[in-house]
Amino acid sequence: MPHIPILNDGTPLSELINHDTREVAMRTLSDEQIYQVEMKKIFAKTWVFLGHETEIPNSGDFLVRDMGSDSVLVTRDKDGDIHVALNVCPHRGMKISTHDSGNTPIHTCIYHGWAFKPNGDFVGAPADKECMHGKMMTKQQLGLKKARVAEYGGLIFATWNIEGPSFEEFLGDAKWYFDTLWCRTIEGMEVLGPPQRFVIRANWKTACEQSASDGFHTMTLHRWLGEVGPYAKKPDEEGKGGDLSPEMYGSEVWTDHGHTMRCIDLDRKIRRITGKDPSALSAREKLELLPPPGITPEMVPQLLERFSDEQLELMSWRPPQVGNFFPNGLFEFIYLPQPDGTVVGAMALHAYIPKGPDKLEFVNWILAEKDTPPELKAKMLRQSVQLLGTSGMVEQDDSDTWPHQTIVAKGAMSADITLKYQACYETKPPSWPGPGHVGDGFTKDDTQWQWWQYWYELMTA
Amino acid sequence: MTHADDNATALAAAELKTLLEPTPLPMLDTSKRISAADPLHTELMEFLVDEAEMLDNLQFKAWGATLAEDLEYNAPLRRTRTTRQQDQTVVRTVQHLHEDFGSMQLRIMRVADTTSAWGEDPPSRTRRFISNIRAYRTEQANEYLVRSYELVTRSRFDFDDFDLIPCERYDILRRDGVSFKLARREILLDQVVVGTPNLGIFL
Numbered sequence: 001m002p003h004i005p006i007l008n009d010g011t012p013l014s015e016l017i018n019h020d021t022r023e024v025a026m027r028t029l030s031d032e033q034i035y036q037v038e039m040k041k042i043f044a045k046t047w048v049f050l051g052h053e054t055e056i057p058n059s060g061d062f063l064v065r066d067m068g069s070d071s072v073l074v075t076r077d078k079d080g081d082i083h084v085a086l087n088v089c090p091h092r093g094m095k096i097s098t099h100d101s102g103n104t105p106i107h108t109c110i111y112h113g114w115a116f117k118p119n120g121d122f123v124g125a126p127a128d129k130e131c132m133h134g135k136m137m138t139k140q141q142l143g144l145k146k147a148r149v150a151e152y153g154g155l156i157f158a159t160w161n162i163e164g165p166s167f168e169e170f171l172g173d174a175k176w177y178f179d180t181l182w183c184r185t186i187e188g189m190e191v192l193g194p195p196q197r198f199v200i201r202a203n204w205k206t207a208c209e210q211s212a213s214d215g216f217h218t219m220t221l222h223r224w225l226g227e228v229g230p231y232a233k234k235p236d237e238e239g240k241g242g243d244l245s246p247e248m249y250g251s252e253v254w255t256d257h258g259h260t261m262r263c264i265d266l267d268r269k270i271r272r273i274t275g276k277d278p279s280a281l282s283a284r285e286k287l288e289l290l291p292p293p294g295i296t297p298e299m300v301p302q303l304l305e306r307f308s309d310e311q312l313e314l315m316s317w318r319p320p321q322v323g324n325f326f327p328n329g330l331f332e333f334i335y336l337p338q339p340d341g342t343v344v345g346a347m348a349l350h351a352y353i354p355k356g357p358d359k360l361e362f363v364n365w366i367l368a369e370k371d372t373p374p375e376l377k378a379k380m381l382r383q384s385v386q387l388l389g390t391s392g393m394v395e396q397d398d399s400d401t402w403p404h405q406t407i408v409a410k411g412a413m414s415a416d417i418t419l420k421y422q423a424c425y426e427t428k429p430p431s432w433p434g435p436g437h438v439g440d441g442f443t444k445d446d447t448q449w450q451w452w453q454y455w456y457e458l459m460t461a
Numbered sequence: 462m463t464h465a466d467d468n469a470t471a472l473a474a475a476e477l478k479t480l481l482e483p484t485p486l487p488m489l490d491t492s493k494r495i496s497a498a499d500p501l502h503t504e505l506m507e508f509l510v511d512e513a514e515m516l517d518n519l520q521f522k523a524w525g526a527t528l529a530e531d532l533e534y535n536a537p538l539r540r541t542r543t544t545r546q547q548d549q550t551v552v553r554t555v556q557h558l559h560e561d562f563g564s565m566q567l568r569i570m571r572v573a574d575t576t577s578a579w580g581e582d583p584p585s586r587t588r589r590f591i592s593n594i595r596a597y598r599t600e601q602a603n604e605y606l607v608r609s610y611e612l613v614t615r616s617r618f619d620f621d622d623f624d625l626i627p628c629e630r631y632d633i634l635r636r637d638g639v640s641f642k643l644a645r646r647e648i649l650l651d652q653v654v655v656g657t658p659n660l661g662i663f664l
Binding site for chain 2: 229
């Protein structure tokens with residue numbers, strides 16, 4: 001039975017979303033009470049992305065990260081296993097680590113000195129023989145609260161839902177696609193450094209519903225891309241004068257748990273860069289001519305070995321280039337044309353951490369394959385920094401938009417205005433190699449609508 | 462893993478770090494301090510305040526003309542570490558800004574030549590307060606190392622609060638006729654989590 005939250009003024013949450021007309025009331029974007037329900041029903045229930053295993057390569061390494069509104073320790077123990085535990089001392093509630101990362105075999109609370117292993121087990125308190133923790137609870141009972149951890153392609157996820165769905169169930173149909181991004185090479189990926197972090201005074205969902213593959217905004221919000229620089233449209237080409245609409249064609253995939261992606265067509269790029277007809281080329285030839293971000297032609301055999309023909313078709317024709325992990329992750333695997341005619345890839349991953357109904361922290365990791373040649377890693381890093389994250393020329397525009405939506409959502413009249421997801425796909429690709437729901441052609445709203453449907457499913461579970 | 466493997470891995474990691482990071486900052490030689498009473502100090506200070514004036518008044522092209530073609534312009538990440546680990550608080554692999562002359566010109570073109578750089582259109586009202594200027598001669602006769610504090614106040618739209626961006630800058634100014642060119646800048650932000658929604662403004 002669905003359990004529909006009732007807001008303080010008596011409005012049931014079900015009144016804020018219209019499933020027939022695909023609308024969501026703006027009130028959802030800035031309501032304190034909805035936010036509190038989200039922290040419990042979404043961020044304390046679903047799998048949440050926390051970081052990459054190469055951020056903590058050594059025994060004792062740790063990160064302090066956020067699972068929704070809770071601070072957690074992400075640690076590696078001496079056996080190499082990764083643990084996630086609440087960063088709160090069970091004694092008097094002090095935050096155990098006040099750093100953002102570091103290395104220690106034992107986490108000792110600076111307040112009263114209670115000490116914990118990287119896996120969260122309580123080791124003891126000062127003056128052990130005096131039994132500072134008393135006799136009412138055992139040491140086993142006084143460990144840090146432990147989350148359930150999943151590692152996938154080097155990415156670290158955790159959930160408080162200890163008995164809930166497995167990580168694979170959570171990914172569902174998205175896994176078939178995500179494997180082509182995160183599990184491409186034997187050695188796997190690495191972060192090129194710690195993540196960028198900055199604050200935006202906006203509700204987390206403004207960023208996250210967009211990250212669920214909003215294609216349309218690119219044409220206007222990021223229009224400058226077509227106006228100047230290496231991405232500018234030449235006057236004699238299609239999409240001239242800042243018109244980015246030719247980039248909007250491809251396929252979009254959405255899956256039941258709100259993971260979505262834009263599989264943008266590479267045919268035009270292949271034709272432009274190589275002068276060859278893509279339909280006359282095999283998947284292998286296309287992958288060698290225009291390898292995915294972080295991959296070189298020399299690395300393509302690894303892809304051929306790991307993936308099915310159907311996955312290779314996807315990767316060489318319409319690879320996922322942007323998309324999201326529900327609830328608050330975004331990934332980008334983008335192909336960036338250079339002034340010299342070559343293409344450099346960028347691989348980035350964002351988490352939009354909720355920091356109250358009106359604030360989010362934008363965390364941006366920049367990645368490469370471990371096997372990516374070092375010189376290429378350096379180029380990918382510079383491209384990513386220039387376009388994405390804190391100073392990114394593309395994402396600056398996003399970060400300035402979301403606060404306005406959040407402010408507007410507080411208006412007595414505006415709160416009832418709806419976000420609309422009414423552009424629906426009417427066609428599927430004639431043949432599509434992968435699972436999930438797929439639309440073909442110009443970008444539409446189905447992916448974002450799916451995001452909201454899963455949001456609603458969890459909020460009313 | 463053998464020791465040889467360990468060494469190879471460590472070497473590869475060090476090589477990668479060198480490639481990812483900007484060229485190391487030139488050493489600061491305190492014996493080469495330029496006194497505040499020296500007219501050269503005044504010239505260097507004037508460059509910094511003129512630069513601030515141009516940027517506060519949205520004269521991006523004019524500011525772009527003061528950049529040297531071998532410019533390196535960076536803003537490292539910061540980390541929170543213990544007193545004994547202060548050498549680990551500045552990260553120069555992934556940074557907030559990691560720019561050269563070409564990429565800075567593209568940033569300038571974006572705000573100056575397009576009609577859709579929405580992150581800064583309408584533009585922020587900014588004020589760059591420059592202080593605590595310390596200048597030094599360097600190994601290069603025509604280059605000066607200048608450290609300064611900068612406090613940027615940034616006002617967006619009709620918001621009644623300011624974003625504050627305090628930082629220390631480590632610049633190399635190169636003599637160019639009657640003025641200088643900016644050949645190097647490192648912007649050391651004070652915040653680990655930057656408190657402004659983007660760095661769409663120049664620091």
